[in-house]
Amino acid sequence: MDRGDLLGLRGSGAPGELMIVVDTLVKTFPGAGGAGEVMALQGIDLEIADGEIFGIVGPSGSGKSTLLRCLNLLEEPTSGRILLGGDDLSKLSGSELRSARRRIGTVFQQFNLLHSRTVVGNIEFPLEVAGVGKAERRSRAKALIDLVGLTGKEKSYPSQLSGGQQQRVGIARALAAEPDVLLCDEATSALDPDTTDQILDLVAEVNRRLGVTVVIITHELGVLRRVCTSAARLEAGRIVETGRITDLVAHPGSALGAAIVPVGDDPSAGAISDTALVTAIGDYAHGPWLSEMIRELDADIAVVGGRVEKVGDVTVGRLRLRFDVGADRDRIARFVDEREHLTLSWGTDTDLEGLSE
């Protein structure tokens, strides 16, 4: 699929069309010192729609990097398939494989720039390797420098740039071959919080203007909140939950949703099992649903925790509520069920490893 001229800005891809399909992907490595095999990926199924910004999270050793390396064709799957825009990558070899590689750009945590080359030289490098002529290289590099906000820095070397500027070069270089997919491997982990936000905003702009599908490996909840449209959580080489971010947040049983909008422990020291976590999504989060609940249920309710977050461009409010002893849980459930934008679960949140604020 041709992403077109970078100078001509585009909207995102056809909604609903799948860009990446991972089908029963298994990856094993030989164990160290003759020990048995390490099964890094144990049958991953994943669908990523064209134009999405898809986050992948999980604790250390859960298989995130292995999955990313299978997606950018640095690792060969042991079994299973990866389809990119409908093409089965496992069936490609030689020149087809090389051109498939150019459909995927990768941005690294440590930028991985060539220190002996200028900004322009770094961005042009993948185009040189691909045999693109000089005039075309220059014009693409210029458009990308503009896009990532580095105009005036063309002749600087990486050592003369801040971390955020170096990552802008990393993003421009990854986009040089006009890929369909941008893979970001902990691309903001080496950056301070303000620079992280600027780089995330750039990734979102690239996604919107070029229509590039973005896959982000991250341990930062802020990344999921700020830019991701969907996410998957890995544990021990398997996907344990996946979905649109707003659906995960609204879903009462979702550990990832709870981590994205955490309410925290109940400081009133009562039993958590007696409290309910109520989530309100969108405009409803701004509305008087709590007073409605108190009126309609004629209940005494204490608010013992709460948080309101912007998740993408949707507001999500979560409250931990303590009802009076003997409250009618069925009636409370009915009240919530009758309202499309409210969900409720009783009891505790699960603590997730490998995620930080």
Ligand SMILES: Nc1ncnc2c1ncn2[C@@H]1O[C@H](COP(=O)(O)OP(=O)(O)OP(=O)(O)O)[C@@H](O)[C@H]1O
């Ligand atoms: N080249 C390799 N040889 C042997 N085992 C490997 C290799 N690469 C990864 N593994 C093993 O596969 C499992 C998954 O590793 P992977 O690096 O994909 O996890 P991760 O979720 O990216 O971890 P982290 O967050 O720490 O980077 C681990 O048990 C790891 O030790």
